[in-house]
């Protein structure tokens with residue numbers, strides 16, 4: 001795997017590269033990220049990943065500073081899993097960066113209590129897309145809103161990029177893999193698995209999908225000690241609240257804090 005340790009190093013070599021599939025990350029890699037590299041292998045491009053903790057997308061300085069870092073292990077994992085190129089941008093990536101304003105959809109779900117979060121995400125991705133010029137990009141659907149916003153951003157800005165969404169990878173307990181899981185105590189990690197339990201129970205009773213069912217599951221998490229940011233049933237394209245499971249698929253999405261660790265998860269209920 002070829003490692004580029006700065007933007008200028010990448011710029012000086014990029015013209016020699018063949019067509020690329022891009023898997024952007026903030027590092028602290030786990031099986032969820034590796035499943036995206038595996039997905040990339042199904043396409044006929046070389047694979048490039050990036051590791052960059054983007055401070056523009058953090059609302060709290062503390063959250064940015066304590067974001068887990070494990071560069072050496074990450075490099076080893078990418079190498080072992082067949083990634084061809086790794087970009088490790090230096091802070092010059094932020095020089096003269098165009099600040100992107102995400103669409104109003106960014107103010108729903110994760111954007112409600114994290115103003116500017118998706119502006120920061122799209123700002124850095126816009127820079128990456130222009131720098132790397134990938135043919136294909138791969139995003140995990142655990143961050144469903146991010147996946148949706150990036151998908152729309154690519155179309156609106158006429159990038160010639162195909163986007164693929166990777167399914168959420170879970171621990172045996174059901175807990176969705178996330179770099180933030182490393183910040184959970186053993187007890188909280190066990191409690192955290194109840195998010196998926198709640199989502200699954202909604203799936204099992206989806207013929208009765210209504211506000212009360214969602215509120216009950218939200219209260220169940222609150223009683224377990226979660227500080228629930230949102231627990232929503234919504235249309236997967238507009239992200240507007242919806243319980244119309246007889247008309248279309250419905251996204252059930254959750255964000256909740258355990259201590260000071262923020263976790264997100266979602267499932268897509270298929271139309272009845």
Ligand code: PAF
Pocket residue numbers: 024025026052054057121124125143146
């Ligand atoms: O999902 C992430 O890890 C980040 O939001 C991303 C896409 C790497 C942009 O910083």
